[in-house]
Amino acid sequence: MYSRDRGTGGGHMIPSRRASASRSDLGRTADLVLTALLAVGAAGVLLYSGTPRPLTWIVGVPFLIAFPGYAVVSAVFPDRPGAERAARGARTEPVPTPGWVGRLALSLATSGVVVALVVVALSRAAAIRLVPVVVAVLAVTLVAVAVALARRRSLDPASQAAPIATLAERFEGSGTERPTAALLVAALLLVGTVAVVGGAPPQGQQFTESTLLTEDANGDLVADGYPTEFVAGEGHPLTLAIENNEHRSVTYEVVVLAQEVSADGSVTAQRRLDDFEVTAAHGERRLVERDVAPTTTGDSVRLRFRIYKRGATGGTEDGEGADSIAPEENSDVPDQTLQLWIEVVDE
């Protein structure tokens, strides 16, 4: 191993033997008792159906990815870090069992293993539901805590792991020097920022979804198999679905046009077939069925559904009651447009 002549900085990571020896029995097992109590409390909170989401997150995370693993790792390593192990060869230095950081890492990953095994076992033996999962994880945690307690107590008190007592010793005598105070303020700022931002998520994107639908053989509304051959003057039912995700109530104005289109793609004539308004609250989906009856014949007729959000249109492109519109008068831009190519024949 490398010599520690530059940058050890970690001498205080290992508690002194003298300090360990002075710990009370409760101090040596407080972490395990606390783990068991917190796990039981967390299970209760998680099984209670009315628990607010933030509280579920706060107790659910350690319940799933910390407590079970911590209990198991404590059972595997009842001794304090830094205990001397048999050295081999030139390894004359004391070789530590996992330090607290190593145990923390092991606890997290082991929790993942425990939870995965619990769910796999439940899939075979029962069902993967909330109650069995929570109860099983709690049971594994409590059993492991019991084993850890027994194994820890079987050791000489000075050799027993005692993380809480170690932590208390480490913070003992720490004053409120300016860097520490600044660090605390910064930590509070970070926690507060995360809480505020997490508690007030952004509004989200504003948009409207429009879909042209027709009824299929089963009576379902689908975006496929549209009628393509229309008889002039005869109506075909088409449904317009509008879903409002604008985070406000919106009234939509819809104008249905039949456009004759030449081979080069230019509109040679168009006629307004219908116009109507639809009002939808945020999150609401409205279905509007209309009989569309084009009168202009041709094999290249384009049905256009122009959708304007109220207040965004500045009026429709045609005068009130004017059914026939010159293409060049079609100057304003709808918020959304749907189109369907059809063939219109004479009766």
Next chain:
Amino acid sequence: MSQQNAFRQWFVVDGLDVAIARLGVVACLLLLGLRLLTSQVLLVIIPVATGIGCLLYLASHRRRQGVVSEYPTLPPRTIRYLPAGVLVGLAGLVVLLRVTGTRTLPIYLLTGAIGSAILGQALFAPDDELAPGVVLAQVIVAAVVIRFSVLFATPGFIGVDVWTHVPDFVAGIVEAGSLSAIAESKYIMAPFYHAIGAAGTLVFGSARAGTYLTVGLLVPLSALFVYSAASLVVPVRWALVATALYAFADQFIRWGLHVIPTSLGVVFFLGALYALTALLVTDDVRAGVLLAVFSLATVFTHQVSTAIVLVLLGAGAGSVLVARLLSGGTNGMPTRTAAAVVGTFLVTLVTTIVSWLYTPWYAEDPFLWEILNTLTGTVLVDAGFLNLAGGGSAAQVGGAAEAAGPLAGFIPYVEWFGFAVLLGAAIVGGLAMVRSDVSADLTFSYLASAAAMFVIVFGFSLFGVRTIMPGRWVAFMYAPFAIVAAVGLYHLSQHASRRVILAVFVVVALGYPATMVVAEKATLDSPAFDDEHPRFSYTESEIAAVESIAAVYPPDAGETRIDSDHPYHTLLERYGGYRGDPVAVTESGSDSSEPFVFREYQTSGPTTFEDTADPPNTVQSRTLAADHVCRAERNHVYTNGDVRLCTAATAGPGAGT
């Protein structure tokens, strides 16, 4: 010389490390010549980084017998206030992301600055000012905040595969109440990720939160394993450096954003790496048990991760066996330690074989035979020197370079700079470990596993062998790299001149995090170089479009096809349930009569279509007019302003298309 160094005698004749370093310099110069044959930037990055590493080692070796240089440090006052600055910076990061809604250049700059502040403390704190707990806490908090602020600010999920794993598999397990939801997939024999995600879903109420708050949280926290393993090899300062290097590595960030079984594989791999290190250092049989637990957990989590763990275990087993063989069993290692390493390797190997024999795959044969067949076919048929298909972005045509701007050629070097720093430092560390008093079995376990992964990631790719998904290996490879790199930096701190130390450490502290956090894989949600890489995240309207289209244009159990750009077609496929492909285009548009989904991002972002030219290629969608594929002659039956569904018209000028 002690007994344990008997093995080293076989290799470390005096000056062998120097000879290797000199050879390395020559080899790198020769490797640079390959750049003339292909445009791969890695053929510059790797030789240059390796060469510089060798030269640094040689330079420091010449001073080995000299006086130890005065170590450069920052003023104590600065060191004391930097932790608070880091936390304030993280708070600013959260606020900025909340305001902008997506990661932008200022956020990337701030993230890089936070990384520099942390690495700066680890590298430049005076010995008596270094607070390991405080620095480690900053690394972990920063790792969590950087990932989770993005995860929860991004609608849906980030990445491709996650859209199958979470909404389909994890949610399916919860809905069915059993693992039957993944019975048809290869994950029925590797269900740990989905099982944990299902437990999270039940507890937190949604598959997204359930997966993020369990597996997603374990990923950044698993950097603690790097610290724990490194602290068994080097002093605490350098363990902190290793942890910071790993936490800010682009590929490690990647699996914290794209939370899939590979992510959990990384967690268990790091656990196995730590357990192997602890076992070889402490001879504690309990570490052997942990090694077995994490190795087997990987087998039951992810197949590619399993292959990587087997490489690690194989390297470990090979090292201890060779060590014992060459030293006549007198290298000081207890038999139980050797047995634990070799036994874990064999048990994991057998478990893997049995598991893969029962793992379903797309064809009728089990996963094991299919993967062996594919691998054999690749090696015998497809492989060829410098067959770099899929390995670079240079293949893009259709005005890509023009669209990307004059700095396009410079960007890959920025993105790979962090890797170059890591590689260079690891080269120094590897050479230093050969000579150091780190135990021989541990040294060769690290070096052999890192070298094997390096060859698989970059060497195999050079020959077109990509069946084993080398891109997935990089995050795993970075773990031993980070630890060995920390050894290298420690070595320089002991043996290099003050000027060299200062120059190298400043480059590491400033250049590494800044370039790693803007690299392609660390920015899947919102690429820092958004002219070069498409985003693998979607807006709310893009996600809503897939849901709405799937509701009214039924995917018919994956038989219905809808085309779009890459990567949006993957969302249509995995979340919508369609058979999605990148649309094929010609100069006049698309001949396909299949439905096509247009999105506004196709006109501005570097998404791609398939080019039907011979040979087939990709074309950047933004180089084509918006109505090139979603033409006016087609029916437009769905829109939400950003996304439009264009279907074939049976009347009009475009009838049939």
